Amino acid sequence: MITINGNLKYTYEVKGSTLALSFLDNPDIADDEITLIYTKNQENILA
Numbered sequence: 001m002i003t004i005n006g007n008l009k010y011t012y013e014v015k016g017s018t019l020a021l022s023f024l025d026n027p028d029i030a031d032d033e034i035t036l037i038y039t040k041n042q043e044n045i046l047a
Contacts, residue, residue, distance in 0.1 A: 017042060
């Protein structure tokens with residue numbers, strides 16, 4: 001779990017070059033699920 005500013009909590013999953021962050025929401029509210037997905041582009045990395 002990652003905590004940002006003391007109150008925003010996310011779980012994270014890393015698969016290869018992809019990072020997925022899922023907001024730990026209030027289960028009583030159905031519309032606040034957020035997942036952010038970041039992918040590292042291997043082709044544009046400078047050596």
